[in-house]
Amino acid sequence: MVKCCSAIGCASRCLPNSKLKGLTFHVFPTDENIKRKWVLAMKRLDVNTASIWEPKKGDVLCSRHFRKTDFDRSTPNTKLKPGVIPSVFEAPYHLQEKREKLHCRKNFILKTLPVTNHSHQLVGASCIEEFQPQFIFEHSYSVMDSPKKLKHKLDHVIIELENTKESLRNVLDREKHFQKSLRKTIRELKDECLISQETASRLDAFCWECCENTE
Numbered sequence: 001m002v003k004c005c006s007a008i009g010c011a012s013r014c015l016p017n018s019k020l021k022g023l024t025f026h027v028f029p030t031d032e033n034i035k036r037k038w039v040l041a042m043k044r045l046d047v048n049t050a051s052i053w054e055p056k057k058g059d060v061l062c063s064r065h066f067r068k069t070d071f072d073r074s075t076p077n078t079k080l081k082p083g084v085i086p087s088v089f090e091a092p093y094h095l096q097e098k099r100e101k102l103h104c105r106k107n108f109i110l111k112t113l114p115v116t117n118h119s120h121q122l123v124g125a126s127c128i129e130e131f132q133p134q135f136i137f138e139h140s141y142s143v144m145d146s147p148k149k150l151k152h153k154l155d156h157v158i159i160e161l162e163n164t165k166e167s168l169r170n171v172l173d174r175e176k177h178f179q180k181s182l183r184k185t186i187r188e189l190k191d192e193c194l195i196s197q198e199t200a201s202r203l204d205a206f207c208w209e210c211c212e213n214t215e
Contacts, residue, residue, distance in 0.1 A: 002147045005062040006055060007089060008044050012062040024078050025060040037085050061086055183207050 003025055005012040012018075014025045029035045038061070044053040063071070063078075070084040183204060190200040 002150075003058065003060050004147065005064075006044075006059045007042055007061060007065055007086075009090070010062060010064065012064060014060070014062075022063070024063040026063070026066075026080055027058070027060050028055045034083060034085075041086050042089060065089055179207050 003014040005025070012023060012025075018024070028038055035055070039052060039055065042053070042061075042065075045051070046053045065086040065088045066080065066084065067087060070080055070086075072079050072081050186195075186200050186203045186207070189195045190197065195203075
């Protein structure tokens with residue numbers, strides 16, 4: 001299954017040629033404290049639960065959300081330095097206004113989860129209002145389809161393409177059969193002296209011209 005970056009608005013996918021393009025993908029830390037800092041840095045909210053989005057097993061972030069100094073390139077396999085936090089995020093344009101309006105919603109309630117301040121120290125739930133305007137809701141139209149859905153769509157397109165090709169082949173076969181039948185009729189008319197040689201030649205040339213245009 002192709003892995004996709006979990007950041008809102010990021011369309012990066014883990015493909016065989018990703019490393020050649022300098023793009024790497026990194027799973028969320030197993031250390032709960034560091035993982036919480038990653039999640040808060042993403043500023044992503046789950047619209048279904050009105051709470052901070054929680055990563056699932058296998059979820060990843062791509063290297064575009066880290067600084068160059070965050071990587072350890074001393075080994076063939078590029079990896080993150082211990083304890084680094086992703087810091088390069090840009091809200092999609094269509095969500096920027098929604099994020100600004102979020103602060104103006106009086107009845108908006110965000111389910112509280114452990115939150116850290118700028119020094120990455122845990123703070124109380126009373127400080128959650130300070131962070132509310134910074135988060136971005138995860139709307140269904142802003143998240144890329146799952147690889148399973150994309151595979152289903154691709155299979156459907158391939159089937160439609162094959163059906164179209166088959167229909168086109170059938171049309172061309174019927175046209176060629178018609179042209180052969182027409183040339184045979186022209187020869188029979190000429191043999192029976194029902195049309196002149198000149199007319200037969202013109203009709204035969206017309207059939208060949210049509211045949212060449214369809215090939």
